[in-house]
Amino acid sequence: MAEAFNFDPDKNYDEATMEQQRNIEKEISANQALVSFQIDFDTVSADYSKEDETYLGKIQDLKIKYKCVRRTRGDGNCFYRAFGFAYLEQLLTNQVDYARFKEVATRSKDELVSLGFPQFTIEDFHDTFMDVVEKVGTPCTTKELHETFNDQGISDYLVVYLRLLVSGYLQKKADFYQNFIEGGRSVKEFCNQEVEPMGKESDHLQVMALTSALGVAVRVVYMDRGESGQCNHHDFPEESSPSVYLLYRPGHYDILYS
Amino acid sequence: MSPKPVRSASPKPITIAKMSTPARRRLMRDFKRLQEDPPAGVSGAPTDNNIMLWNAVIFGPHDTPFEDGTFKLTVEFTEEYPNKPPTVRFVSKMFHPNVYADGSICLDILQNRWSPTYDASAILTSIQSLLHDPNPNSPANNEAAQLYRENRREYEKKVQSIVQESWTSDSEDEEEPDKKS
Numbered sequence: 289m290a291e292a293f294n295f296d297p298d299k300n301y302d303e304a305t306m307e308q309q310r311n312i313e314k315e316i317s318a319n320q321a322l323v324s325f326q327i328d329f330d331t332v333s334a335d336y337s338k339e340d341e342t343y344l345g346k347i348q349d350l351k352i353k354y355k356c357v358r359r360t361r362g363d364g365n366c367f368y369r370a371f372g373f374a375y376l377e378q379l380l381t382n383q384v385d386y387a388r389f390k391e392v393a394t395r396s397k398d399e400l401v402s403l404g405f406p407q408f409t410i411e412d413f414h415d416t417f418m419d420v421v422e423k424v425g426t427p428c429t430t431k432e433l434h435e436t437f438n439d440q441g442i443s444d445y446l447v448v449y450l451r452l453l454v455s456g457y458l459q460k461k462a463d464f465y466q467n468f469i470e471g472g473r474s475v476k477e478f479c480n481q482e483v484e485p486m487g488k489e490s491d492h493l494q495v496m497a498l499t500s501a502l503g504v505a506v507r508v509v510y511m512d513r514g515e516s517g518q519c520n521h522h523d524f525p526e527e528s529s530p531s532v533y534l535l536y537r538p539g540h541y542d543i544l545y546s
Numbered sequence: 547m548s549p550k551p552v553r554s555a556s557p558k559p560i561t562i563a564k565m566s567t568p569a570r571r572r573l574m575r576d577f578k579r580l581q582e583d584p585p586a587g588v589s590g591a592p593t594d595n596n597i598m599l600w601n602a603v604i605f606g607p608h609d610t611p612f613e614d615g616t617f618k619l620t621v622e623f624t625e626e627y628p629n630k631p632p633t634v635r636f637v638s639k640m641f642h643p644n645v646y647a648d649g650s651i652c653l654d655i656l657q658n659r660w661s662p663t664y665d666a667s668a669i670l671t672s673i674q675s676l677l678h679d680p681n682p683n684s685p686a687n688n689e690a691a692q693l694y695r696e697n698r699r700e701y702e703k704k705v706q707s708i709v710q711e712s713w714t715s716d717s718e719d720e721e722e723p724d725k726k727s
Contacts (some may be wrong), residue, residue: 299646300652302657303650348660406663406665408575408665409628409664409665411661412575412628413662414642441568441625444568444626448628480659480661481658481659482662485659485660486629486630486660486662502701507607516671
């Protein structure tokens with residue numbers, strides 16, 4: 289039986305909550321790679337019970353259109369990590385877009401600083417981000433990139449920098465994005481609460497902002513309980529030809545390969 | 547009576563652990579920046595042999611009841627820094643609506659509004675500004691919060707007593723691993 293809860297006014301419950309949160313995170317990180325190897329759809333089917341016809345039917349639908357999946361860890365950073373890996377993996381073999389992206393990425397630091405982000409800390413994340421971008425430009429294998437994304441320290445720095453790019457872009461276009469923000473918050477407050485802290489999940493807004501900020505088109509394929517038998521998808525920006533494919537299941541993004 | 551000078555950033559070189567991680571590299575940078583560009587009224591430095599554990603001092607801001615106080619804190623970082631906030635605690639006795647009895651601090655940027663763009667310098671200056679700008683809506687010390695709202699004079703008196711304590715408690719505080727054995 290649970291003990292009766294006695295509120296102790298001198299106790300710091302925030303820390304107890306954070307401790308519990310840390311334990312949950314530890315358990316997740318022990319069981320899931322940050323970015324997995326490529327796996328086939330039969331392995332994905334094993335996530336669901338045999339009776340779950342809606343989902344199993346949708347996996348069959350995916351199987352027709354896509355080759356395989358890479359899972360990402362469900363730590364709230366999955367959109368950023370999935371996007372980051374999938375896009376950089378593409379750049380390994382696309383020199384034209386690599387040159388374009390490298391320029392955008394190089395320039396982005398000064399843009400963030402001009403938006404009021406603290407130069408000292410931005411530089412730290414930008415340096416690591418550019419190290420990885422550089423590495424992608426030298427002969428680099430998918431295996432090496434995969435290892436880089438599974439090095440927690442570097443991988444999280446990449447996630448942070450992508451978050452900062454989203455925050456910067458939303459703030460730069462605050463007049464537009466303000467319309468999408470609920471709860472009477474300003475764009476800046478939204479960024480402080482939902483974008484910049486690690487582990488905060490991404491919604492449409494963040495996906496829109498990141499794809500626009502970097503000029504990369506993404507197709508998100510939705511696998512939900514909808515009855516159509518097929519997976520719907522949405523391209524960001526609309527009517528673009530996507531170069532990155534992500535699989536969305538409620539609350540989580542993985543990478544798809546066509 | 548004037549406050550005693552406080553030991554500031556130690557000039558001794560810091561031992562770097564062999565395996566440098568992003569958190570450790572970043573903390574070295576944070577420390578370097580604190581020394582080169584010290585913000586007014588705060589100081590901090592890693593303890594000997596452990597870059598992850600810092601001692602810090604916040605001077606009570608002018609024109610507040612905390613003025614002239616020299617408040618010591620510990621800042622404990624993890625390998626997840628700067629992606630996760632450090633744990634910050636007042637070591638000196640504190641009387642403030644947002645500081646718990648054990649010295650831990652209720653401040654949004656140290657919890658759910660942490661941003662990896664904050665560094666050690668930003669953390670300490672945020673705590674300093676919390677001193678003169680308490681948030682009585684999320685009280686960690688009910689008595690302080692109530693006095694702050696309802697009886698400002700009594701609040702200031704209580705604060706002044708911990709300001710005075712902050713000067714004297716310094717002398718017994720030699721348990722820091724300063725001395726090499």
